[in-house]
Amino acid sequence: MALAALTIASCETTPKKEKITLNYPTTAKVDTVDTYFDMAINDPFRWLEDDKSADTEAWVKEQNKVTYGYLDNIPFRADLKKRLEKLWNYEKLGSPFKEGDFTYFSKNNGLQNQSVIYRKKGDDGTTETFLDPNTFSKDGTTSLAGLSFSKDGSLAAYSISEGGSDWRKVIVMNTTTNKIIEDTLVDVKFSGVSWKDNDGFYYSSYDKPKGSELSAKTDQHKLYYHTLGTSQKNDELIYGGAASEKHRYIGAGVTEDGRYLIMTLSTSTSGNKLYIRDLSDPNALFVPILDDTTTDSYVIDNVGSKLFIMTNKNAPNQKVVTVDAANPTPENWVDFIPETENVLSVGTGGGYFFAEYMVDAISKVLQYNYDGKLVREVQLPGVGSAGGFGGKKEDKEFYFSFTNYSTPGSSYKYNVETGEYVQYWKPNIDFNPADYESKQVFYTSKDGTKVPMIITYKKGLELNGKNPTILYGYGGFNVSLTPSFSITNAIWMEQGGVYAVPNLRGGGEYGKKWHDAGTKMQKQNVFDDFIAAAEYLIKEKYTSSDHLAIKGGSNGGLLVGATMTQRPDLMKVALPAVGVLEMLRYHTFTAGAGWAYDYGTAEDSKEMFEYIKAYSPVHNIKEGVAYPATMVTTGDHDDRVVPAHSFKFAAALQEKQTGDNPTLIRIDVNAGHGAGKSTEAMINEQVDVMSFTLFNMGYDALPNQAVLKEFKE
Secondary structure, three states, rough: OEEEEEEOOOOOOOOEHHHHEEEEOOOOOOEEEEEOOEEEEEOOOOOHOOOOOHHHHHHHHHHHHHHHHHHHOOOOHHHHHHHHHHHHOOOOOOOOEEEEEOOEEEEEOOOOOOEEEEEEEEEOOOOOEEEEEOOOOOOOOOOEEEEEOOOOOOEEEEEEEOOOOOOOHHHHHHOOOEEEEOOOEEEEEEOOOOOEEEOOEEEEEOOOOOOOOOOOOOOOOOEEEEOOOHHHOOOOOOOOOOHHOOOOOOEEEEEEOOOEEEEEEEEEOOOEEEEEEEEEEOOEEEEEOOOOOOOOOEEEEEEEEEEEEEOOOOOOEEEEEEEEEEOOOOHHOOOEEOOOEEEEEEEEEEEEEEEEEEEEOEEEEEEOOOOOOEEEEOOOOOEEEEEEEOOOOOEEEEEEEEEEEEEEEEEEEOOOOOOOOOEEEEOOOOOHHHHHEEEEEEEOOOOOOEEEEEEEEEOOOOOOOOEEEEOOOOOOOOOOOOOOHHHHHHHEEEHOEEEEOOOOOOOOOOOOHHHHHOOHHHHHHHHHHHHHHHHHHHHOOOHHHHEEEEEEOOOHHHHHHHHHHHHOOOOOOEEEOOOOOOOHHHHOOOOOOOOHHHHOOOOHHHHHHHHHHHHHHHHHHHOOOOOEEEEEEEEEOOOOOHHHHHHHHHHHHHOOOOOOOOOEEEEEEEOOOOOOOOOOHHHHHHHHHHHHHHHOOOOOOOHHOOOOOOOOO
């Protein structure tokens, strides 16, 4: 049984050193061995992969008992929770949108577990509750996961997630009477809902897996059409199911004019086939626009038979092309919005295209008409991230949002003809952005690549190497980390902390080339970029190894796990959340095989196996190494990155950790990968993570009133 000891000051008037000993639960080991290319790999904690096992459930309870026993001894944890609740408790309003005769919007009064959907008729109508997800479950763990209206707004299909699971239930209601009109659809996953008139809608799902619904492999997606008033068991299979045409992800949507059904088919999270069907012809079949998965391409709009397609085919930073639906293949494409040096994403609304570019992870928005003529550059409210530029074609105005690391998100009403906008909503929050500043720097990674990083902190920060610092990263799946406000980060900076976010390779900030430079046999570039970011912060005296925490979730959890096992000396605290940490077996769980574009798999080749094994966090924990203070976080209902990743990593760390740094795992019960988590659960988790971080950096009170202490026996 591994032990960890440290001393804390008691809360008595006269400080008294008390010793806390962590008695980790004994984690049983089994004789499981896998062989990869003639190499035997021991897997002593394989039994923790069984999420239905009573032994696993007991292990979770014992680990949480130790973790919460430790957290309960952090003297400032209660004060931190009070401050976080106070700051969190402000009204949050979502941008309005029109459906039929009503304008809908979401609102959270402050500490409600789930935001409520409201609506009103016209500009002067009475506001009424449309959907209140807080009534879905007593503990706030059932959330609204999607909402789709028929074209005339008279019908709505909303999906719910229970316990944070990716599996959804779909409920159909009449929006005039607010009455549910038919049986609930079940077992829907990784799917939107796209209406065809008022007759029914398209959705996607998998067959129910054998074994555990939360961890068994799901890799053959199917597209269905549900006709209203009929049983789900009679839903028409539109595409999928043939073994020779297996696709892990199938999505479909009806164009705004109702004429076409557009379908995307993917075997991984990058690259898709693109098909189109003319719904005006009942005998029409799907016609391929692109019949391979080497690029990412999507139909974003149409005018009659003229299609507008966003693609990175021969354009790593994306462009928009046009083509006629009668002959839609790439040889007929014509550039509409050409590729530039900055990455493009496009929205449509009010009869215009809105081209949002990332310029070193900062938003720039250009408005084009349907002739491809530049109308104007939208002058944004500041330097940061803009979103929401889009709406229906008949809209004369819509709403966009703006935020950055020190500015809480606000929404603006935009006039599509004049380009003028007014602030629609600004949060009333106990935080003054003028007291903080963000600085973008470019540092050099191991191989000479220049990597951008935004560092945010309270004005007047002294570069003395002693500032508590969180280095947050992701680096994968073409995901771009653009500036956004977080209440938790606001508290961190309020307490004198530094928050730093590098735009690592593997992300999408500089297009497909930047993404690919952090995948498969180049995945180590991502970890090198993160390590170099930490070294920059230390060299420039923002912080030191004793005051640095690294943090990331999901693929970012892998980032933290790999970095802390490669450079355990570099940071004081490591915070891997819902991480992909078992890299030899990740593809055997749920939809994990779809991540192979980024990771490759241990079964691809001997070279790929050896490369993955060299960084897989679970397989690189070594005896006799002092790892940083670590708190692994996960949810027992996470069916995106199954909790077995975190369980096995924590068990191995507890077994092999040398020294007194604690190794804990905090397991949320009835929670998933993160989406839909209740406000109460989010606050509790963030308080625990921040308390653990500051405490292990040596604080026995909140930093703005604390004196650093040393952990000494």
